Amino acid sequence: MTAIDTAIRAAAADIELIGVTKAYDAKTVVIPQLDVALRPGEFTVVLGPSGCGKSTLLQMIAGLERVSGGKILIGGREVQNLEPKHRGCAMVFQNYALYPHMTVAENMAYSLKVAGVSKAERAERVATVAKMLGLADFLARKPGQLSGGQRQRVAIGRAIIREPGVLLFDEPLSNLDAQLRHDMRVELADLHRRIGATSVFVTHDQVEAMTLADRILILNKGHIEQFDTPKAIYHHPASIFVAKFIGSPPMNILAVTGDGSALRLADGQVVANFAGKGSFQLGIRPEDITVKAGGPIKAQIRYREDLGSHEILEADIAGQPLRIATPFGAEIDPTSTLSLSFSQARLHLFDNGTSRAISNAFDQTKSAPASVKEYQ
Ligand code: ADP
Numbered sequence: 001m002t003a004i005d006t007a008i009r010a011a012a013a014d015i016e017l018i019g020v021t022k023a024y025d026a027k028t029v030v031i032p033q034l035d036v037a038l039r040p041g042e043f044t045v046v047l048g049p050s051g052c053g054k055s056t057l058l059q060m061i062a063g064l065e066r067v068s069g070g071k072i073l074i075g076g077r078e079v080q081n082l083e084p085k086h087r088g089c090a091m092v093f094q095n096y097a098l099y100p101h102m103t104v105a106e107n108m109a110y111s112l113k114v115a116g117v118s119k120a121e122r123a124e125r126v127a128t129v130a131k132m133l134g135l136a137d138f139l140a141r142k143p144g145q146l147s148g149g150q151r152q153r154v155a156i157g158r159a160i161i162r163e164p165g166v167l168l169f170d171e172p173l174s175n176l177d178a179q180l181r182h183d184m185r186v187e188l189a190d191l192h193r194r195i196g197a198t199s200v201f202v203t204h205d206q207v208e209a210m211t212l213a214d215r216i217l218i219l220n221k222g223h224i225e226q227f228d229t230p231k232a233i234y235h236h237p238a239s240i241f242v243a244k245f246i247g248s249p250p251m252n253i254l255a256v257t258g259d260g261s262a263l264r265l266a267d268g269q270v271v272a273n274f275a276g277k278g279s280f281q282l283g284i285r286p287e288d289i290t291v292k293a294g295g296p297i298k299a300q301i302r303y304r305e306d307l308g309s310h311e312i313l314e315a316d317i318a319g320q321p322l323r324i325a326t327p328f329g330a331e332i333d334p335t336s337t338l339s340l341s342f343s344q345a346r347l348h349l350f351d352n353g354t355s356r357a358i359s360n361a362f363d364q365t366k367s368a369p370a371s372v373k374e375y376q
Contacts, residue, residue, distance in 0.1 A: 003128070009196040011165035012041040013075030013088060015061060020070035022056055022222075030056050031222040034070070040165075043192050043199045045209040047245070048219035054202040055170055057219070061200060062091050062168050074166060089166040090159035094174055096151045098143040098158075104130070105139040108157045115162075129157045132191070149180045153187075160195060169201040173208065185211055206246050210234070218242050240355040243283050243348060249312060249323045251348070252289075256282045263349075265318035269297055272347055272362065281355070283348030286312065286325040291332055295339035299324075304334060313338070 015038040022031040030053045038044050046054045059065035061072060063084035072080045079087045098107050108129060109122040117125075130136045133153045143151055152172060159167055173181045189212055192199060201212060209216045210230045218225040218233065218241070226238040237243035243251040256263040258276040265271060271282060291313070299315040299322055313324040315338055324340065326332060349361035 005195050007163040009041070011088065011163060012196055012198045013165035014038060014040045014073075015166060015198060015200070016071075016073040017061075018071045018073070020060065020072060021068045022053070022060060022065070023068045029222070031060075031068075034222070034224065036217065036224060036227060038198060038200065040075075040198055041196045043201065043212060043214045044217055045213035045215075046200060046202045046217045046219055047206065047209040048204065048225075049245075050204060052219045053222040054204075054219055058091075058168050058170055058200060058202050061087075061166070062089050063087050064091075087166075088164055089168055090162050090164035091168040091170065092152075092155050092159050092172045094171040096143070096155040096175075098151060098154055100143050103140050103142055104135060104146070104154050104157075107143065107154055108161050111158065111162050125161050129161045132160075132194075133157050133187075147180075148176050149184060152176065152184060156188075156191070160191075160197070165198060167197040167199045169199065171203055172201075174203070174205070181205075181208075188212060206248070210246070216246075218245065236357070236359075237283070237348065238357050240281060240283070240350050243350070243357075247285055249286050249325070251283045251285050252322050253350070254282045254284070254317065254320055254322070255352075256280050265320075267318040269318060271297060271342055272344060274349075274362065276361075279352040280358070281350040281352055283350060284342050285346065286323040288343040288346040289322075289324045290341050290343070291324060291326055291330060291338055292341060293339060295341040297340040297342060299338045299340055301332070301334060301336065301338050304332070 017034050017036050020031060020034045023029040046057060048054055056065055060067050063082060067080050071078055074087055099110065102110065105126050109126050112122045112125065130139055133156060135150065135153055135157060138146060138150060143154065146154065173184050176184060185208060203209060213230055215227060215229055216233050217227045220241050226233055226242045233242060234246055237246065240253055244253065254265065256265060256271060258274050258278055258280060260275065260277050262270040263272045263274045263280065263282060299317040301313055301315050303314040305312040310328055311326045313326060313332065315322045315324060347362055349358045350356065351358055
């Protein structure tokens with residue numbers, strides 16, 4: 001532990017948004033109403049499609065954008081009317097926002113200089129942070145002489161050198177290539193474990209969300225669709241929106257009808273045992289479908305995508321598209337009708353009107369119809 005690790009861990013603050021709203025004008029209501037509490041030291045990833053309000057939310061916490069209504073509390077202190085520099089947050093931007101004419105050391109020390117921190121302490125903190133981020137050999141370089149990954153590390157260094165209680169990240173990895181994104185993800189996760197700052201990380205990349213987050217906040221048109229751990233979001237999506245947003249390829253969603261004992265597709269095929277009646281949306285992930293001889297559910301194969309480690313089959317089932325992830329080496333006749341079994345314990349049921357998940361829809365203690373049970 002360095003002095004900076006210890007200081008940040010001690011400063012890690014909780015963040016509370018109470019009835020926060022944001023409208024740019026009467027027609028552009030970006031956040032209709034938001035209530036959420038982030039725990040001290042927690043790493044929250046805000047995930048959602050472009051334009052759903054992620055950056056606006058982050059900028060309101062940072063103070064770069066005003067709230068239209070509601071309160072923001074950081075460490076129990078109301079901050080929505082405070083200047084950014086008085087909120088105890090540091091921000092890392094997508095475009096790094098480094099000063100091009102300053103060296104790495106000067107970029108990192110700049111905010112300390114403005115705050116009147118002594119030269120000796122600035123030098124000490126720069127050395128500590130540079131060592132932490134593998135930048136010790138680059139301190140005399142200008143940003144133009146660094147790689148994208150190194151620049152992003154300088155931007156992170158510049159943020160943590162101030163020992164903030166809250167670190168805010170606005171899509172910080174999106175300018176990096178795939179390999180570097182992966183490496184930076186690992187570095188960020190490691191850094192978070194060491195310094196423990198309350199972190200809010202905005203992205204539209206589900207892999208970043210799944211790998212970095214303690215909890216993922218899924219935003220849709222300024223509303224919270226779900227706020228939970230990556231595992232809970234993957235295994236128990238609260239809505240069709242979440243189900244389709246997390247997982248690659250995304251969860252299959254099939255229109256089904258309950259006849260009082262089973263769920264049927266439009267062509268009459270039974271896909272699950274179910275006591276209810278009416279129209280529903282059934283969710284099943286591509287990896288929870290097995291191709292096997294004698295499988296009770298039939299689909300027509302349309303296309304195969306070989307990814308090396310596994311294959312994705314695109315099929316048609318009762319007039320609806322279905323994706324199946326098959327393990328490497330599976331014997332599949334590309335011209336035939338596929339025989340499938342759906343993993344019954346891994347089905348999801350959604351309300352046809354609200355698109356919200358129906359919890360405990362499948363009572364696993366009841367016996368499934370023979371045609372399905374046989375292949376569980
Ligand atoms: P995200 O980060 O999820 O992509 P943003 O928070 O940047 O989304 O934007 C949310 C919505 O607010 C978008 O529809 C965007 O066009 C709108 N918006 C953002 N900034 C402004 C602004 N300064 N004036 C008007 N509308 C804005």
